Amino acid sequence: MRSLKAITRLYSIHIFAFLAVGISTYYPPWDIILSLLYLLVIGSEARSLRDFPPHSKWMVTFAWQAPGIVLFLLVISHTTIWDLSNYAYFIMLFWYTALVPILSLLPGVFWRGWPLYYYFLLALPFIMITYHFILSCNIRLTNK
Amino acid sequence: MKWKQFNLIIFPLLALIFFLLVASANRHVFSNENAVMYTYVQNARQGHIGYGFNSYYANNISFAGLEPGDLILGGYPGCSYGRFSHAGIYIGNGQVMESFGDLGVNIQPIYHYWEYSDVCLLRVKADPVVKKKAVDYVLRHQGAMFYPLAFKNGERYWNCTKIMWKAYRGQGLDFDPGNDFWVAPDLFYQSDLVEIIRERNV
Numbered sequence: 001m002r003s004l005k006a007i008t009r010l011y012s013i014h015i016f017a018f019l020a021v022g023i024s025t026y027y028p029p030w031d032i033i034l035s036l037l038y039l040l041v042i043g044s045e046a047r048s049l050r051d052f053p054p055h056s057k058w059m060v061t062f063a064w065q066a067p068g069i070v071l072f073l074l075v076i077s078h079t080t081i082w083d084l085s086n087y088a089y090f091i092m093l094f095w096y097t098a099l100v101p102i103l104s105l106l107p108g109v110f111w112r113g114w115p116l117y118y119y120f121l122l123a124l125p126f127i128m129i130t131y132h133f134i135l136s137c138n139i140r141l142t143n144k
Numbered sequence: 145m146k147w148k149q150f151n152l153i154i155f156p157l158l159a160l161i162f163f164l165l166v167a168s169a170n171r172h173v174f175s176n177e178n179a180v181m182y183t184y185v186q187n188a189r190q191g192h193i194g195y196g197f198n199s200y201y202a203n204n205i206s207f208a209g210l211e212p213g214d215l216i217l218g219g220y221p222g223c224s225y226g227r228f229s230h231a232g233i234y235i236g237n238g239q240v241m242e243s244f245g246d247l248g249v250n251i252q253p254i255y256h257y258w259e260y261s262d263v264c265l266l267r268v269k270a271d272p273v274v275k276k277k278a279v280d281y282v283l284r285h286q287g288a289m290f291y292p293l294a295f296k297n298g299e300r301y302w303n304c305t306k307i308m309w310k311a312y313r314g315q316g317l318d319f320d321p322g323n324d325f326w327v328a329p330d331l332f333y334q335s336d337l338v339e340i341i342r343e344r345n346v
Binding site: 009012013016017019020022023024025026027028030034037038041044045048075083086087089090093094100101103104105106107108109110113114115116117118 | 194246
């Protein structure tokens with residue numbers, strides 16, 4: 001039940017951040033500020049899972065990033081059926097709108113035919129899983 | 145207010161604030177029945193989603209006589225934005241600069257426009273110096289990010305029409321006098337600032 005609540009909170013934050021950041025791109029650089037705020041809020045949500053058992057933390061994190069992982073798999077499958085791979089990339093851009101302002105700061109460098117932001121967008125599900133999981137761990141810094 | 149409540153409330157609140165700011169600054173767009181967002185919704189209601197049914201339609205249009213700064217429009221059947229779904233600017237040597245999802249602002253061979261069912265070549269009615277400056281502007285943004293709903297403000301997100309619109313607007317030619325949120329490819333086709341070199345529909 002606690003896990004379900006945590007997942008619902010993450011989805012709620014993600015969807016409203018998508019709206020807020022998407023609209024704020026009209027007033028740059030507010031989009032960057034909101035994007036950083038999104039990372040802070042997600043970080044604080046992750047910290048609230050510190051007392052969860054590890055398997056619950058993983059479940060929450062993966063459930064939250066499941067759409068991103070499915071879209072990632074569709075993109076790299078390069079399937080041409082119904083142009084699914086192409087559409088998956090478009091949907092992925094929308095799904096990660098909350099982080100798009102940060103990607104837009106990357107230099108316009110091409111590597112193996114694709115711009116840098118393309119690789120970072122595809123990596124975002126895994127970057128966010130790592131970010132969320134690390135912050136949800138009960139790490140204490142102590143002075144000896 | 146506890147941080148847990150703050151986390152849930154902050155983004156709905158910011159979305160509302162920014163929506164009201166954008167809406168109040170753009171009331172003319174909401175009252176324009178030809179605005180891109182209304183066109184999109186109307187076409188979506190008829191089952192036209194995204195850029196339509198893409199395939200290789202082999203329109204085989206001739207690109208002879210194109211000059212740097214000319215515009216190329218392409219479209220598939222069932223496109224939700226209008227007749228055309230894509231746009232590019234000719235930069236010479238058989239190459240076109242355009243903006244697309246996974247490639248960002250990039251250079252492509254012009255022949256890929258043969259894949260569209262609808263294609264149109266447009267000549268901007270401007271001095272070659274102006275057109276050269278527009279091409280230079282676009283070239284400076286190679287590798288920049290594509291975002292489908294890129295608003296016209298700012299220079300970090302682009303879609304295929306915004307980059308062309310901005311390149312020419314910097315030279316005093318505005319292809320969107322209605323000042324919409326977005327520029328549909330069809331607006332270039334309808335503009336008085338261009339003349340049609342040739343077009344094909346297969």
